[in-house]
Amino acid sequence: MKDARKIKDLLYEQVARIGKVFSSPKRLELIELLCQGEKTVETLAREASISVKLTSSHLRELRMAQLVETERQGKNILYRLANKSVADLWVQVHTLAEERLVDLQLALQKIATQPDDLVANDRESLLKAARKGEVVVLDVRPSEEYLNAHLPFARSIPLEELRQRLAELPKDRSIVAYCRGPYCLMAVDAVTLLKQEGYTAIHLREGVAEWALASSTT
Amino acid sequence: MKDARKIKDLLYEQVARIGKVFSSPKRLELIELLCQGEKTVETLAREASISVKLTSSHLRELRMAQLVETERQGKNILYRLANKSVADLWVQVHTLAEERLVDLQLALQKIATQPDDLVANDRESLLKAARKGEVVVLDVRPSEEYLNAHLPFARSIPLEELRQRLAELPKDRSIVAYCRGPYCLMAVDAVTLLKQEGYTAIHLREGVAEWALASSTT
DNA sequence: TTTACATTCTAGTAATCACTGGAATGATTA
DNA sequence: TAATCATTCCAGTGATTACTAGAATGTAAA
Numbered sequence: 001m002k003d004a005r006k007i008k009d010l011l012y013e014q015v016a017r018i019g020k021v022f023s024s025p026k027r028l029e030l031i032e033l034l035c036q037g038e039k040t041v042e043t044l045a046r047e048a049s050i051s052v053k054l055t056s057s058h059l060r061e062l063r064m065a066q067l068v069e070t071e072r073q074g075k076n077i078l079y080r081l082a083n084k085s086v087a088d089l090w091v092q093v094h095t096l097a098e099e100r101l102v103d104l105q106l107a108l109q110k111i112a113t114q115p116d117d118l119v120a121n122d123r124e125s126l127l128k129a130a131r132k133g134e135v136v137v138l139d140v141r142p143s144e145e146y147l148n149a150h151l152p153f154a155r156s157i158p159l160e161e162l163r164q165r166l167a168e169l170p171k172d173r174s175i176v177a178y179c180r181g182p183y184c185l186m187a188v189d190a191v192t193l194l195k196q197e198g199y200t201a202i203h204l205r206e207g208v209a210e211w212a213l214a215s216s217t218t
Numbered sequence: 219m220k221d222a223r224k225i226k227d228l229l230y231e232q233v234a235r236i237g238k239v240f241s242s243p244k245r246l247e248l249i250e251l252l253c254q255g256e257k258t259v260e261t262l263a264r265e266a267s268i269s270v271k272l273t274s275s276h277l278r279e280l281r282m283a284q285l286v287e288t289e290r291q292g293k294n295i296l297y298r299l300a301n302k303s304v305a306d307l308w309v310q311v312h313t314l315a316e317e318r319l320v321d322l323q324l325a326l327q328k329i330a331t332q333p334d335d336l337v338a339n340d341r342e343s344l345l346k347a348a349r350k351g352e353v354v355v356l357d358v359r360p361s362e363e364y365l366n367a368h369l370p371f372a373r374s375i376p377l378e379e380l381r382q383r384l385a386e387l388p389k390d391r392s393i394v395a396y397c398r399g400p401y402c403l404m405a406v407d408a409v410t411l412l413k414q415e416g417y418t419a420i421h422l423r424e425g426v427a428e429w430a431l432a433s434s435t436t
Numbered sequence: 437t438t439t440a441c442a443t444t445c446t447a448g449t450a451a452t453c454a455c456t457g458g459a460a461t462g463a464t465t466a
Numbered sequence: 467t468a469a470t471c472a473t474t475c476c477a478g479t480g481a482t483t484a485c486t487a488g489a490a491t492g493t494a495a496a
Contacts, residue, residue, distance in 0.1 A: 004403050005267055007329065011401045012243035014322035015315040019240030024484075025230035028237065041442060049223055054485065056443060066318035075441050075494055085314050092310055096303050097233040100284040104232035111225065183229045185222050217435050242454075259472060272455060274473060293464055293471050 021065045022093055026050060027058050029183075034068065035087045035209040036141060036180055037148030038080035087209045088216075094182070095210075111188055112203060123214060126176065126204075127152060135174045137204075140190040149208050151178065159186045166197055174200045181207030239283045240311055244268060245276050247401075252286065253305045253427040254359060254398055255366030256298035305427045306434075312400070313428075329406055330421060341432060344394065344422075345370060353392045355422075358408040367426050369396065377404045384415055392418045399425035 021027055029048045033039060039047075045055040059079055062068040067086050071078045081087055097104055129135045130153035137154040139146045146156035157165050159179075169175055175194055179186035182205040194201035206214070239245055247266045251257060257265075263273040277297055280286040285304045289296045299305055315322055347353045348371035355372040357364045364374035375383050377397075387393055393412055397404035400423040412419035424432070 007325070007403065008247070008401060009243060010325055011322065012246045014319050014325065015246055015312045015401075016241055016243045017319065018311055018315045019237060019242070019246065022237030023234055023241040024237070025227060025234045026484085028230045028233055029226070051486080052442075053444095053487090057484090060443085066320075072493080075439095077442065077493095082318065083314075085317060089310055089314050092307055093236055094233045096301075096307050097236045099303060100300065101232050101235065102284075104229065107225070107228055107232065183226060183233075185225065244454085269456080270472075271457090271474095275454085278473085290463080293469095295463095295472065 017065050018067070021061060021067060022089075024058070024061075026054070027061065028090070028094075030055070030058055030062070031067075031081070031086070031090045032181060032183065032209075034079060034081050035090060035207070036145040038071070038078040040076040040078060042076075044079065084212070088213045091210050091213045098182070108182060111185065112205075123206075123211070130154075130176075133173075135176050135202075136169060138169070138175050138177045138190070139179075140177055140186050141179050141184075145180075149212075151208065151211055154178075159190055162190055162193060166194075166199075169194070169199060171199055174202055176202045176204050178204040178207060181205070181210055235283050236285075239279060239285060240307075242276070242279075244272070245279065246308070246312075248273070248276055248280070249285075249299070249304070249308045250399055250401065250427075252297060252299050253308060253425070254363040256289070256296040258294040258296060260294075262297065302430070306431045309428050309431045316400070326400060329403065330423075341424075341429070348372075348394075351391075353394050353420075354387060356387070356393050356395045356408070357397075358395055358404045359397050359402075363398075367430075369426065369429055372396075377408055380408055380411060384412075384417075387412075387417060389417055392420055394420045394422050396422040396425060399423070399428055 022031075026048060030044055033044055033047050041052055041055055041059065044059070045052045048055065050058075059068065062079075063070065067082055068079050069082050071080070098108065126135070126137070130137045137151055139150050139154045139156045140159040140162060141156075142158050142160075143156050146154070146158075150156065155168075157168065177187040177190040177194070179190075184207065187203050187205075191201040191203045240249075244266060248262055251262055251265050259270055259273055259277065262277070263270045266273065268276075277286065280297075281288065285300055286297050287300050289298070316326065344353070344355070348355045355369055357368050357372040357374045358377040358380065359374075360376050360378075361374055364372070364376075368374065373386075375386065395405045395408040395412070397408075402425065405421050405423075409419040409421045
């Protein structure tokens with residue numbers, strides 16, 4: 001058979017369809033947003049700072065690669081990831097990127113004002129401390145995202161409300177703030193604010209998707 | 219800060235560099251070949267059925283994304299994956315593709331003449347049977363690839379030599395043949411040949427990379 | 437029906453990409 | 467030195483991509 005080549009080309013082409021989805025920065029951002037739960041086109045567009053129309057076309061790419069599903073809800077159309085594997089792959093791709101790309105490492109270092117990130121193997125000890133109430137795990141994402149899924153023992157105070165609700169937080173314990181993941185800056189802002197106000201605050205780079213993948217493989 | 223957008227764009231752009239590598243069919247094929255061990259440009263070009271020059275430029279992309287390393291060995295330059303994570307990501311990408319893309323599922327079904335694939339959860343039982351010698355695990359890849367890494371208890375008979383070396387195989391036990399992975403057709407050919415010659419032969423879709431990832435996560 | 441949400445079509449721009457061919461350059465071995 | 471392996475530069479083709487804009491279409495709630 002000399003058509004072995006044709007068959008192979010066809011197979012790799014199909015796999016490349018998935019790869020293509022992960023080759024556009026904006027599409028990656030949309031995937032990360034969808035990792036936080038289902039969202040409307042408008043929300044996605046706003047959060048990713050692009051037009052509704054462009055969002056729509058990126059979502060179309062995602063739909064054609066079978067990576068997202070849609071559901072009509074009244075006037076809105078909700079988009080969600082088709083599968084946990086999609087969120088997992090996003091985490092694995094950005095993890096490999098962080099592992100290999102020096103430029104990305106440098107950019108991430110600039111974001112963290114202090115070297116106060118908790119790293120992956122601290123997950124167990126964080127969990128233990130949170131269970132005992134020794135630290136407060138703080139979810140600063142919008143509350144819908146918290147309601148969809150959150151880290152164990154986490155409390156929700158969206159970044160927008162944080163300044164008004166500071167009184168809810170204790171000053172005698174460490175506050176571990178997290179948001180959507182390493183590329184979301186909300187937790188960074190939260191930590192900055194908390195430190196200004198005299199709290200002990202730590203930034204956790206992991207989001208729900210990162211936590212879920214790490215938990216399922218250990 | 220209104221430059222939060224700029225920072226985010228920069229971060230996602232970096233991750234997309236990795237995604238871009240996985241968006242070209244030929245690059246995927248090169249990655250799969252490199253999963254079998256280090257290879258020269260010439261070998262890669264021949265195996266992927268493309269020109270040396272084009273191979274060289276694809277490898278350049280891979281190098282710029284820090285996913286491969288090179289080493290000079292005499293006249294040749296050897297390429298190898300920078301990291302086990304790269305092989306793992308390849309497996310995860312093609313696994314997700316097989317999970318989500320109906321076209322790919324159909325194409326793969328056509329390849330397997332019989333529905334005689336061993337599936338993932340049979341790994342343990344295959345291992346047990348191989349250990350006891352109840353089945354023969356047969357590696358039909360070129361012997362350099364076998365020497366670089368192979369499945370536990372596997373024996374090496376490259377596809378090219380199989381017809382001449384049939385006598386080495388027993389007729390009273392099942393022969394489980396594998397090659398580079400689900401997109402490599404060598405094991406399919408081997409099984410076809412073995413069945414013609416009266417052997418009991420089964421096709422294992424997993425290659426070394428797939429096996430390694432599955433073993434490390436369970 | 438009007439309004440809001442969402443997609444689709446067309447059309448266009450600017451950029452990038454995969455691939456080919458020719459010619460030049462290096463590095464290494466014999 | 468010549469031969470081999472590999473990369474690079476140039477130039478060019480054809481295709482695809484990301485994005486924007488305007489207009490039309492569809493779907494569902496008020």
